[in-house]
Amino acid sequence: MLKTIPIEKAVGKTLSHDITEIRPGEFKGPAFRKGHTVCEEEICHFQRLGKNHLYVIDLEKDEIHENEAAAILAKALSGKNIVWENDPKEGKISLFAENDGILIVDTLALAAFNMVDEVMCATLHNHTLVKKGDLVGATRAIPLVMKQAPVERAAAIARQNGQVLSIRPLSQTRVGLVITGEEVHKGLIEDRFAPILTEKVETLGSKVTAIDFAPDDAKIISRVIRSQLDGGCDLLILSGGMSVDPDDVTRHGIRLAGAEEIHYGAAALPGAMFLMAYLDGSPLLGVPGCALYHKITVLDLVLPRVLAGEKIGKKELALMGHGGLCRDCPECTYPHCAFGRGM
Numbered sequence: 099m100l101k102t103i104p105i106e107k108a109v110g111k112t113l114s115h116d117i118t119e120i121r122p123g124e125f126k127g128p129a130f131r132k133g134h135t136v137c138e139e140e141i142c143h144f145q146r147l148g149k150n151h152l153y154v155i156d157l158e159k160d161e162i163h164e165n166e167a168a169a170i171l172a173k174a175l176s177g178k179n180i181v182w183e184n185d186p187k188e189g190k191i192s193l194f195a196e197n198d199g200i201l202i203v204d205t206l207a208l209a210a211f212n213m214v215d216e217v218m219c220a221t222l223h224n225h226t227l228v229k230k231g232d233l234v235g236a237t238r239a240i241p242l243v244m245k246q247a248p249v250e251r252a253a254a255i256a257r258q259n260g261q262v263l264s265i266r267p268l269s270q271t272r273v274g275l276v277i278t279g280e281e282v283h284k285g286l287i288e289d290r291f292a293p294i295l296t297e298k299v300e301t302l303g304s305k306v307t308a309i310d311f312a313p314d315d316a317k318i319i320s321r322v323i324r325s326q327l328d329g330g331c332d333l334l335i336l337s338g339g340m341s342v343d344p345d346d347v348t349r350h351g352i353r354l355a356g357a358e359e360i361h362y363g364a365a366a367l368p369g370a371m372f373l374m375a376y377l378d379g380s381p382l383l384g385v386p387g388c389a390l391y392h393k394i395t396v397l398d399l400v401l402p403r404v405l406a407g408e409k410i411g412k413k414e415l416a417l418m419g420h421g422g423l424c425r426d427c428p429e430c431t432y433p434h435c436a437f438g439r440g441m
Contacts (some may be wrong), residue, residue, distance in 0.1 A: 102151040105144050108136045111152065115164065115242050116188045119147055128188055132165065162246045164189035167217070167239035174253035175211070175219055175237055177202075177261020189242070193221075193235040195228040198303075199265040200406045207255065207262045214252040216240045221263060223439045227402055228265065235263050266406040273299045274308040274331035276322050278338040278348045283313040290390055291337040298398065299335070302405055307331060312351075314339060319351025323377070333381045333404065335397075340371045340386040349373060352382055361412050365419030366438070369396030374410050381410075393430050396422070399438040 103111070112135055119129035129147060130136075136144070136152070144152075157163065162170075165186040172182045172191040179196040195201070203224040212218055221235035228234055239249060256262050275295055282289045289311065296306045308331055310322045319336075326334055339348030349362060357375040362384075364372040372395075373384030381404050389395045399418060400410055408414075421440025 105141055105150050105152060108144075108152045109138050109141070111136050113152070117144070117147060117149060118188055131187075157243065160246050161243050162239075162249055164239045164242050164244070167244060167246075167249045168237060170249055170253050171217060171219065171237045171239065171256070174256035175235070175262045177264030179265035179267070180234065180261075180263050186238070188238075190236055190238040192233055193237070193263060195230055195232045195234050195265050197230050197265060197267055199228065199267040200402050201226045201228050201234050202261075202264045202266055204259055204262045207259050210255050211252050211262065214248050214255065216244050216248050217252040219262070225399075225403060225438070227433060234265070266408075268303055268402060268405040269407065271304040271332045271405055272307040272330055273304050274326035274329075274334045275306055275310070276319065276326065276334060276336040277309070277311045278314065278319055278336065278351075280314050282338070283311045291385075294389065295335050295337065295385070298401065302402060304333075304405060314347050316347040316350040316354050319348055320354035320356075323352065323355040323382070327377065327380055331380075333383070335383045335385060335401075336373075337385045337389065338387065340373060340384050348384060352377075352384065357382060359411070361410075361415055364396045364400075364415040364422075365417075366396040366399065366415075366422030366424075368392040368424060372396045372400070372415070374400065374415060376409075392424070392426075394424060394432045394437060398432070 113130055113132055115132050116128035117130040120126045168186045168189055168191045169184050172193060176182060176193055179199065180193050181196045182191050182193050201222055203221050205224055208219060208221065217239055219235060219237040275292055277289055277291050281287045292309050299306050308326045308329060312319045312322045323334060336348055339346040352375050353360060355377055357377040359376040361374045364370060368388040369386060371386035375382040383400065385397050389397055404410060421436055421438055424437045
């Protein structure tokens with residue numbers, strides 16, 4: 099139950115909630131924290147904040163304060179490698195990444211959670227790459243005082259599928275590069291794929307341990323694939339020969355090597371001719387030529403997820419269509435843009 103008292107009679111009273119102060123362009127946060135004892139000299143400050151009355155709370159048995167509710171919600175929402183402090187500010191608790199990795203959000207469970215009246219949780223997009231300590235979500239109970247039943251219902255929804263938010267660490271993987279194409283294999287042109295792909299792999303914490311150049315010969319490509327896997331590579335990235343031209347035989351070489359799960363085509367631009375395959379459990383990523391021109395392609399959406407242990411198949415490639423259109427900005431700001439954010 100909430101009761102109000104005039105601010106002039108609040109001296110010596112303890113605040114039941116944070117009092118927010120906003121100075122446009124300078125500051126937004128608690129001017130006075132919950133538990134603060136009001137002093138005579140602070141009355142004018144409260145009045146400048148528009149607080150001519152303060153709440154006095156007398157909770158009923160079935161009621162709960164926003165801070166206690168926020169802690170219950172944060173605990174229920176937080177899965178593996180999500181951390182938070184039980185120190186609500188303005189009734190809100192922030193959720194952070196405990197380590198580097200990829201943020202996994204159960205979007206359906208999050209929506210069901212947010213359908214409960216008087217609670218909320220907002221997060222970064224699913225599959226966002228994050229660093230240790232990054233803010234990934236925040237939750238709060240919206241009223242200062244609310245019934246306990248909705249809080250418990252929301253928490254039960256959050257726990258139902260195990261974890262609404264979690265962080266999957268990226269594995270440190272031994273990666274092999276197979277660069278295909280007659281012109282590169284014969285030295286007629288300088289290869290530019292290997293440096294680009296190596297930088298992408300190493301940025302994500304893995305290491306390129308083998309680089310081979312193969313002509314447009316499916317049998318040779320298949321042998322190189324097998325050789326790299328036998329040599330200890332856990333993941334292969336193949337570049338070139340991914341289009342529909344008759345001379346582009348990389349896909350055939352992948353099939354000859356024994357790959358059974360082959361998915362050609364992704365609902366993303368640039369990178370529609372991307373290929374995802376698995377051979378004896380090892381991922382094979384086929385990168386089209388657009389990666390030589392575009393700084394960011396579908397490879398940048400898929401590779402972190404593969405390194406995080408996710409199995410990428412037809413469904414995952416199809417779901418990339420929502421948000422999978424790069425705007426080809428004059429100055430690339432990825433990942434701080436919409437590309438890949440609908441997944």
